[in-house]
Every structure is written in C-alpha cells, then in structure tokens.
Amino acid sequence: MTTKEALRERVWAEMEKNNVARFPRPALGRVPNFFGAEKAAAVLAASDVWKQARVIKSNPDSAQQPVREQALREGKTLYMAVPKLATAEPFVRVRAEDATRPKYASTIRGALGVGRTIGIDEMEEIEMVVAGCVAVNHDGARLGKGGGFSDLEFALARAYGKITAKTPVVTTVHPTQVLREDIPMDAHDEPVDFIATTNELLQTAGKFPKPSGIHWDLLTAKQIASIPILKRLRGQ
Numbered sequence: 001m002t003t004k005e006a007l008r009e010r011v012w013a014e015m016e017k018n019n020v021a022r023f024p025r026p027a028l029g030r031v032p033n034f035f036g037a038e039k040a041a042a043v044l045a046a047s048d049v050w051k052q053a054r055v056i057k058s059n060p061d062s063a064q065q066p067v068r069e070q071a072l073r074e075g076k077t078l079y080m081a082v083p084k085l086a087t088a089e090p091f092v093r094v095r096a097e098d099a100t101r102p103k104y105a106s107t108i109r110g111a112l113g114v115g116r117t118i119g120i121d122e123m124e125e126i127e128m129v130v131a132g133c134v135a136v137n138h139d140g141a142r143l144g145k146g147g148g149f150s151d152l153e154f155a156l157a158r159a160y161g162k163i164t165a166k167t168p169v170v171t172t173v174h175p176t177q178v179l180r181e182d183i184p185m186d187a188h189d190e191p192v193d194f195i196a197t198t199n200e201l202l203q204t205a206g207k208f209p210k211p212s213g214i215h216w217d218l219l220t221a222k223q224i225a226s227i228p229i230l231k232r233l234r235g236q
Helices: 004-017 037-045 062-073 108-114 149-159 221-226 228-233
Strands: 055-058 077-081 091-094 116-118 128-130 135-137 169-172 194-196 201-203
Touching (some): 062 169
Parallel strands (some): 055 077
Antiparallel strands (some): 194 201
C-alpha cells in the first residue's frame, strides 16, 4: 500500500500539473483549494443530508469556504476550531444572524471577528462535520494534510458527546482528489460518509469506524502541552 505522504505528494503534484489548484498556492502542504469549489458546495447544498443539518462544524480551509458561506446564508449555525486549538476556548461559533457579511464571516478571520469563542462544553450537538481533504476514496478513507488537527477536533467533540458515530462527515473536493486505490487509515483517522465533487455527490461505503474519542497514546507530551484543552483534560 502506498504511504500517506506519497499519496499526498502525488495528489498535490497532479493538481498543480493540471491547473486545478487555485489560491492559495502552491497546493503542497495544504488542504488544496480548487477551481470548482463553489460548484462542489452547490452539489452538497442540494443534498438531503445537507438540508437536514442545522448545526455544522467545518474546517477553516479555503476549499470549504463556499460551504461555510452557504451554511450561513441558509441560517445554519457554524462552528470552526481556533487555529491549532491554541486557546482555552478552542472553538468559535458563528450564528447566521450575526453574519451580516456571510462571505467574510465564513473565513477564520471573519468568524473570530463576528462570532464567539467557546469551550466544547458550550457547543450544541453537531449535525454535520465538513472535513477538508487532500484525498479521499469510495470506501470513505480520508487523507488530510498531515497536521492531525481535524482528527483531533473530531475526537474532542466525540469525547464531549457533541458528535456521535452517526453524525455525517462530508467533504468537498475536485475529482482529481477522489482516488480509486486504498488510502491507509489509522484508528484516530476521521472517515468520510459523503463526497461532493464539482459534478456529483458520492456516498462512501463507510468501511471505517469513526474514532470514539481521544487516542492519548498517539499524542506527544509536546502536543499536549501546546493545546490548553488537552492539558486540562490530562489534569496538567
């Protein structure tokens, strides 16, 4: 099986070579933004799974900005993590009524400006998770950019009962990012239920269980020390 890093490098290179990656560039090292991100967001917004969700947690990356903007325009409540979970209140909540400029409010800078930072215990139950991807496949395997924060945010929300095993996880990607080969998955990795591309919505096979909480054995002392909520949970 190809390693995670090799798959990332290949997808980033293909997106650059085929000119489907867009600002911020290069795609390397990022959840890549792509031409057609608005179309993928519209595909997702037309789905029943989207229409049923009123409270959404999303990654902050540019590729999913149209999804977050659409959520606010439809009156949904949006949650994003504070960058690197670096504050005692690690999430920011944006309510649609506070987002007079939905495009701005759907960026992390705008969300921090018009929203409210809160602790996980203050969050509502999340009805949909929007996860950014470098690559994904039909089995539901997801490959992030390698930082681990999306998986950790999911694990924290599970640990606090804000997300369940049934909470749908969706992503929006360019078709280049949908692989037909295996993607390595570890116990802490967050799988995907639905994939919205520029022209279709795919439901994955759901072959991978969703993490039930924090895998402390996979976190280093340095990581725990740098994230206030982890320090608190560990009683440090």
